[in-house]
Amino acid sequence: MKTTTLDRAAALRADFPILARKIGGRRLVYLDNGATSQKPEPVxxxxxxxxxxxxxxxxxxxxxxxxxxxxxxxxxxxxxxxxxxxxxxxxxxxxxxxxxxxxxxxxxxxxxxxxxxxxxxxxxxxxxxxxxxxxxxxxxxxxxxxxxxxxxxxxxxxxxxxxxxxxxxxxxxxxxxxxxxxxxxxxxxxxxxxxxxxxxxxxxxxxxxxxxxxxxxxxxxxxxxxxxxxxxxxxxxxxxxxxxxxxxxxxxxxxxxxxxxxxxxxxxxxxxxxxxxxxxxxxxxxxxxxxxxxxxxxxIGMAWVHEHEQELLAYAYPRLGEIEGLRILGPGPTRRSGLISFILDDVHPHDLAAVLDQAGVAVRAGHHCAQPLHDRFGISASARASFYLYNTPEEVDILCAALEKAQDIFAF
Amino acid sequence: MNPVILEHYKHPRRHGALAAPTVRRRDVNPFCGDEVTIDLLLANGRIEDAGFDGRGCSLSLAAASILLDNVTGRPIDAVRRMSSDDMLALLDMEIGPIRRKCALLPFSVLQACLAEEKNGHE
Missing domain, CATH: 3.40.640.10 (Type I PLP-dependent aspartate aminotransferase-like (Major domain))
Structure with missing residues (x-):
């Protein structure tokens, strides 16, 4: 990954006061940008x-x-x-x-x-x-x-x-x-x-x-x-x-x-x-x-925002794919935007979101207001991590570690 | 994760349909698509037996397990008088406004069962 892109994202984080928040003592990893984004200081x-x-x-x-x-x-x-x-x-x-x-x-x-x-x-x-x-x-x-x-x-x-x-x-x-x-x-x-x-x-x-x-x-x-x-x-x-x-x-x-x-x-x-x-x-x-x-x-430039999210996607897609029992919904990494919905064997998306929250990670769980689409794929709900201009690869690592922990907790 | 919830989720009590239920109701949580079906065997003014099936998160399925364990053997009228707060008290944990819908799904299905039974007799 290009260091310039990452350096810029890291610098932009300072514009978003909420990103300094702690959730249960851990740094907030906000990956629910598809639901709503955080707000920068100028806004x-x-x-x-x-x-x-x-x-x-x-x-x-x-x-x-x-x-x-x-x-x-x-x-x-x-x-x-x-x-x-x-x-x-x-x-x-x-x-x-x-x-x-x-x-x-x-x-x-x-x-x-x-x-x-x-x-x-x-x-x-x-x-x-x-x-x-x-x-x-x-x-x-x-x-x-x-x-x-x-x-x-x-x-x-x-x-x-x-x-x-x-x-x-x-x-x-x-x-x-x-x-x-x-x-x-x-x-x-x-x-x-x-x-x-x-x-x-x-x-x-x-x-x-x-x-x-x-x-x-x-x-x-x-x-x-x-x-x-x-x-x-x-x-x-x-x-x-x-x-x-x-x-x-x-x-x-x-x-x-x-x-x-x-x-x-x-x-x-x-x-x-x-x-x-x-x-x-x-x-x-x-x-x-x-x-x-x-x-x-x-x-910032929307071309840069897009490029940054594509780089995060290129990093996150294979990392998530390595997790046993995790199934990513939707197309491969080249025809998609910077969001990944998935299901994890034996862990309901709500439970997943709850365990991730304990690690400070915010993701969406549910049918994402797209019930017919979930019906199409024969599932009732999924979990979604969605990126924005301030997310970093370290946050993807934290997400992946928390997913593996959720699997341990809910293993039958 | 709350260990009691996890225990009920992994080893649910009263899981599975009854062979000859007096009443059966199914409902879904519109916020996540989770669903719970509850069977009741009613006799002598009491809930003689109860069983559930469904798909959902640990909280909604553990809530079904805990609730049915609690109400089996009790007088129908007493169970009808249970409030949402009584249900949440059974779970004995902090629950935010979003997960409340998960926690209360089996309770609302149970109350629908009892309402249906009442209407059926009147």
Whole structure:
């Protein structure tokens, strides 16, 4: 492993105050970044500064604080737009997170464009947030929901796509990077194939945008959704990016203040993008905090973040594979992101997580909000170690040692 | 790991289905997909026999073992009056809000068994 990459990761750890915490007297080894990332000092300070010096409501009033808050809120949108290479910041809609972004598309674009005879295509490796909104809407609108199968190797069955993508397909909504398998789906290629039959494309970037460069124009995505808290930002803030003509044609999602142009007793007209979709007082501090997170990540460089995680993966994958009775889910190390889900013979994932916690190691255990995928592989739950820019090979070693200890404890 | 929990997990009491149960209920923990099935043999106002099967973590399966061991032979009405806190007291360990769902899964299945039995008779 390159010492430069590791030296940099070790230096970056100092930016994250929580990494100095002890868990039961041991150093915290935080490997649950797929669930949420830790927050660096610049983001924490931005939130603190906002509440200490600038707090006011946005786009209302004409006093100094309101002007400052509005400027910070809209500057953050600009930073986020640049981060994903959106053509305009007006195409960056603030939401509460990936889940709300998908529900927004389902309830606005979906209601306006889907009906009996139409098909929405998703995949077997979706997070519940990209399954359940379509279940709800299908039951109301009567379209058909279809799934791209997942191969035993944890890849999308691209051969099956030829039969699944037809002129009936109105939307192909897929996860860019699987939160369980780590699979990196070929998003640009999948998008092109969907566009060839006239379908729109929604890309769930919850596990890709925090970890690799993502360019909405290069992908030609119609919609891209992601969450702030998985990329060094606060909870309660996420993004819906959309192509301008689609967003303009979509009806509003929620009605209320801020999203209107004109309200009369007889009816209302809507504000321009992006505010049409931002009813009520928005998560102002959180949006500004996400802007700071994006600046932080831009300063480090997303190409470096990706490279570092790939190096950790290259180290961890064979190390974990050496543990007897451990089975890694998903593809080999070359087609995946920096997360590894696994099952260990005779040790339930919850028990594993509990034993690892005693060693200071935080991992996720459960079905990771992807029950259909776990059903596909005939298991009820798995454990997941997911890396971020501050993780190191020493932490992988601590994880492996703790796994072997768990095996000893639970051996029958 | 708590040694009592580990002991019940590795050597569960009352494990396995009953041949002719009065009532059988299965439930899953929606947070992890774990499942527990409980069989009860009810007679003379008492839980005469009990058995369980399922897949889950040490806490959920040990909780089933400890719970069924505790309630077998006791009057149905007394068991119906047990609260979640009574169940947690049986486990006698510190349990956080997430693992509580594991610890209480067998208890909720048991109470569902007894509710079903009551409805069946009324």
């Amino acid at each position: 924490i300070r931005t939130l603190d500064d906002y509440y200490r010096f600038h707090n006011a409501n946005v786009h209302r009033g004409a006093h100094t604080l309101s002007e400052e808050a509005t400027t910070l809120y809209e500057q953050a949108r600009l930073h986020i737009a640049r981060f994903i290479n959106a053509p305009s910041d007006t195409q960056v809609i603030y939401t509460s997170g990936t889940t709300e972004s998908i529900n927004l598309v389902a309830n606005t674009w979906g209601r306006a464009n889907l009906g009996p005879g139409d098909e929405v295509l998703i995949t077997e490796m979706e997070h519940h947030s990209n399954i359940v909104p379509w279940h709800i809407l299908r039951d109301q609108l009567g379209f058909t929901l279809r799934y791209v199968p997942v191969t035993d190797d944890g890849l999308l069955d691209e051969d099956a796509l030829d039969d699944l993508l037809t002129e009936r397909t109105k939307l192909f909504s897929f996860i860019h990077v699987s939160n369980v398998l780590g699979t990196v789906n070929p998003a640009a290629e999948l998008t092109a194939r969907a566009h060839a039959v006239g379908a729109k494309v929604l890309i769930d970037g919850a596990q890709s945008v925090p970890h690799m460069p993502v360019d909405v124009q290069a992908l030609d995505a119609d919609f891209l959704v992601f969450s702030g808290h998985k990329m060094c930002g606060p909870t309660g803030i996420g993004v819906l990016y959309g192509k301008r003509e689609l967003l303009e044609a979509m009806p509003p999602f929620k009605g209320g203040g801020e999203m209107i142009r004109d309200v009369k007793m007889s009816g209302s007209t809507w504000a321009d993008l992006p505010h049409k979709f931002e009813a009520g007082t928005p998560p102002i501090a959180q949006a500004i905090g996400l802007g700071a997170a994006v600046e932080y990540l831009t300063g």
